[in-house]
Amino acid sequence: MKRIPLGATDITVSQLCLGSMTWGTQTDEAGGHAQIDACLDAGIDFIDTAEAYPVNPMTAEGSGRTEVIIGTWLAKSKRRDDVVIATKIAGSGGVRRGGAPIDGAGIKAAVEGSLKRMQTDYIDLYQLHWPNRGSYMFRQNWRYDPSGQDKAATIAHMEDVLGALQREVDAGRIRHFGLSNESAWGTAKWLEVAAHMGAPRVETVQNEYSLLCRLYDTDMAELSHNEQVTLLAFSPLAAGFLTGKYQGGEVPEGSRKSINEKMGGRMSDRVLDVTQAYLDIAARHGLDPVHMSLAFCCQRPFPVSPIFGATTMAQLQVILDGKDLVLSDEVLEEIDAAHCAHPMPY
Numbered sequence: 001m002k003r004i005p006l007g008a009t010d011i012t013v014s015q016l017c018l019g020s021m022t023w024g025t026q027t028d029e030a031g032g033h034a035q036i037d038a039c040l041d042a043g044i045d046f047i048d049t050a051e052a053y054p055v056n057p058m059t060a061e062g063s064g065r066t067e068v069i070i071g072t073w074l075a076k077s078k079r080r081d082d083v084v085i086a087t088k089i090a091g092s093g094g095v096r097r098g099g100a101p102i103d104g105a106g107i108k109a110a111v112e113g114s115l116k117r118m119q120t121d122y123i124d125l126y127q128l129h130w131p132n133r134g135s136y137m138f139r140q141n142w143r144y145d146p147s148g149q150d151k152a153a154t155i156a157h158m159e160d161v162l163g164a165l166q167r168e169v170d171a172g173r174i175r176h177f178g179l180s181n182e183s184a185w186g187t188a189k190w191l192e193v194a195a196h197m198g199a200p201r202v203e204t205v206q207n208e209y210s211l212l213c214r215l216y217d218t219d220m221a222e223l224s225h226n227e228q229v230t231l232l233a234f235s236p237l238a239a240g241f242l243t244g245k246y247q248g249g250e251v252p253e254g255s256r257k258s259i260n261e262k263m264g265g266r267m268s269d270r271v272l273d274v275t276q277a278y279l280d281i282a283a284r285h286g287l288d289p290v291h292m293s294l295a296f297c298c299q300r301p302f303p304v305s306p307i308f309g310a311t312t313m314a315q316l317q318v319i320l321d322g323k324d325l326v327l328s329d330e331v332l333e334e335i336d337a338a339h340c341a342h343p344m345p346y
Contacts, residue, residue, distance in 0.1 A: 001043030007203025008228040013046040019309035024054035024065030050088035071119035086125035104164035127178040137181040139265035162199035178204035184219035209233035224302040236306035270345035291322025
């Protein structure tokens, strides 16, 4: 398994990252533990979670359950040093702590809660799940309106949060800092304010990215390359569309679409047709579309670690079977042509 630097830190991680957001709803504790074990055996040591997880559904009562599952694995395995763990403070986009916005005063309690649930003394990467000022992620890009933002208030918020994060670093409770669902301007400002304060710099940004969702390819890609900020790409299989399992209107029992019919706004009139263009490329080259989709992310011209998820061990094994695939120039050229002919369907 290829390893990459985590931002500009001295930490290296497996390029593929194990996502855990269904652990506690669609995947039980034993299943979550088995996934970690199988991934470590395959050379994948990077795990992403959040205080708001699990999802499908996300509830106030269930939030934190995924971190608990990771914690029971850590307690049982005694292998804390063998994994790199990333988690997130929810903020106004989540259900934990009443959906309160992120601020410096809330970070200490949120970190303490995650540490307790995961039965560990430190978090390798601590991320902000949502910007307080709003985000164009999750289909908000079509009507995104930043005109209500207050720049001075945003910078004051950044200074407040970075001060709190510095205190957590000084206490040894977190190692590094990342963002999620962020823009190029927001990420650049976090970097600027952190540099001015001598506070923890942004090492990662966790945004949606896949063959079907390529908002990251321009300004964010340039920022990632020049500032050594690693993209942690969530939904690299487009919430399951790129597996092909939803083609022809199929809705497999237990799938995300069986729980969330609109797939978080991804179920557009075009999505199945655009998906088919990529499934056809994989078929022409004898590739599993899952393997092709993940390999595509890994071969982008900016630093990226795709976060994959699996609800069953059978699904996980499919992913592991293709973990070292490198796509040919011919396949990449066909993907480029498909992207031009069939731009983002959602």
